[in-house]
Amino acid sequence: MSIISKLLGKSPFEPLHQHMLKVKECVDLIRPLVDSLLKEEDEKVEEYAKKIADAEHEADLVKKEIRNNLPKGLFLPVARGDILRFLKEQDNIADSAEDFAVLITLRKTKLPDELKEDLREFVDKVLETFNMAVKVSNEINILAETSFGGVEAEKVVDLIENLKTKEWEADKAQMKTARKMFSLEGKMDPVSVIMWMHIFKELGNLANHSENAGDQIRIMLHNSKK
C-alpha cells in the first residue's frame, strides 16, 4: 500500500458533523416527549425517553470513533484540543437531552396547568438555540474546505452570534417559567418543585452546551487566524 495513503489521515470534520446529526436525532425527540408529557400520556413519554437514551448511545459511539481517529501525531488545520473540546460540548448536548428525559420519567411529577404554556415556550426557545448550533455545525465541512478563514469564517461567526442571542432568550424563558412556578408553590408539593427545578436546569443546560459548542468553533476560527 502506498505511503501517501498512510500519510493522509481520516478527516475529523465530516464525522464531527455526523456526530451532530446523531445528537440532533436525540434532541428532536424532546418536543414529542414534552407534548406527550403535557397530554399526560405516560406510556408515550416512556417510549420517547427510551428512544432518546438509544440515540444518545449512538452519538456516544460516533464520539468514540472520532476520538480514536485523532492520534497525537495527527497534523490538523485547527488545534486538536479545540476539536476534542468541541466534540465534548456537542456530546454534552445529547447528555443533557438524555438527563432531561430521565428526570421526567424518574417520578411522575405533575405540572400545574398554569405552567404548561410556559414550559412549551421554554422548550421552543431551547430547541431554537439547539437548531442554531446545528446550523453552525452544518458549516464545518465548508470551513475545512476554506481553511477556516475568509468570508465563510465571518458567516459562521454571525451564526454563532445568533446562537448566543437564542441562548439568552432560552435563559429568560427558563427564569420566567421558574418564577411562575414559585408563585404557585403553595399549590404544589415541595418534591415536585424540586423535580421541576432540576428538569428546567437540564433543559437550560441543553441550550448552554449548544452555545458552548458554537463558542468552541469560534475559538477554532480565532486560533487559526494567527
Next chain:
Amino acid sequence: MDVSFIILVIAVLVGLYSAVNIGANDVANSMATSVASGALTIKKAVFVAAVCNVFGAVLVGAHVANTIRKGLVDPLHFAETPNLFLYGMLAAVLGSALWVNIATYFKLPVSTTHSIVGGVLGFGLVSVGFAGIHWNIVIYIVLSWIISPVFGGLVSYVIFTIIRKSILESFTPIEKAKRIGPFFVGIVVFILVMAIIYKGLKNLHLDFSFLESFFISCTAGAAAYFVGYILIRRYKEKQTDPYYQVEQMTIPLQILTASVKAFSHGANDVANAVGPVAAIVVVLRTHEVSMQVPVPTWLLIVGGLGIGFGAYIWGHRVIETVGEKITLITPTRGFAAEFGTAVSVLICTHLGMPVSTTHVSIGNIIGVGLARGISAIDLNVIKKILSAWVISVPVAGLFSAALYGFFIFLFGT
C-alpha cells in the same frame, strides 16, 4: 557467447524489471492525489501516468542516469579493468532490486532512488575503496534528498496560500478563480516546456541555451494563459456551493499538473532502472570505461516503456488501495501539492540529482497541510520514512557489495 553478452542481457532484464517495479509501485504516488480528488478515474490516471512517464524518461532522463553511471564512482579507476566495472554495476542494479523487493514484502516504504545510490556506493567501496568515491557528489545527493521535499513543500505552501487568500477567502470565489486560474495554467506550461527543452532535447539535436529556452517557454506559457483564459470564461456559474464549483473548475488544471508530475517522475526515476545498465552498455560497446559516451537513447526508451508498462499493468491496483483511503484531497489541494512536486523534481533532475519522487510528494502534502489545506495528516508516517531511508542505503550497499564479490568469484577478474 561470451560473458559480456550474458552480462548485457542480465543487466537489461534486471533494469527492465526495476523499471516495471518503479512504474507499478510509484505510479500510485504520482497519481494518487488526482484519483483521490476525483479529477481522474483510475483508468485514465494510469494511462496518463504511463504516457507521461515514458516522455519524461526519454526527454529528460539522461541527466540523472549520468550521475548514477559515472558521478558516484569514478569509472577511470576501472580503466585497466573494465570488467570489474561491469560486475559492479550489475551488482548495484541487482542488489538494489533485491532490496526493494524484500522491503516491499515487509511493507517498508523504501525508495528505489535511495537503494540504487546505496547499491552503487556499496560496490564502489569494496572495489576502489573510500577514496574512489566522489564524496562531494554523494553529499550533494543526500542533501538533495532533504532539500527536495522541503523546497517542494515550500512551493506547495505558497501556491495553496495564494489559492486560499485570493480565491477561497474572497467574497466571489468563482470570479477570482476565473481570473487567477489562467495564470496557473501559464506557469505550469512554462515549467513543463522549460524542463523539456532546456538541455532536454539533445537527443533530437536541439540544444537551446538557457535564454532561448526561457524565451520559448515564456511564449508557450503565455499561449497557455490565453487558452486557459478562453476556456475558463466559458464556465457558467451555477447556483450550488461556490467552493465546490471552484474545486470543479480546478480539475483540468490538476490533470495538467498531474501529467507534469508523472513526466518529472519518469525523468528522475528512469535513472534508477537504467543508470547502471547504461554504464554496462557503454563499457561493452566501447570496451573501455569512457566518460564521454552519453546514455544511449534506446535504453531510456526501454526504461521509460518499462515504467509505463508497470504503471499500466499494476498501477490500478495500487491506486485503488490509495483511493479508498484518501477522501480529503480536493482538486485545489491536489494541484498545489502536485505543482510543488513537479517543480522540485524537475529542478533536481536537471541538476542530475536522483531524488525520491514519493518523498517529495510527501513534503508537498505537508506543505499544503501547513497552509491549512488538508484536514488530517498523520505525521507518524514521517518517522517510518526516515527509518526506511536510513536503512535503505547501507543495506542495498551490502547486497551490492556481496553480489560484486560473488561475480568476481564466478567470472574471475
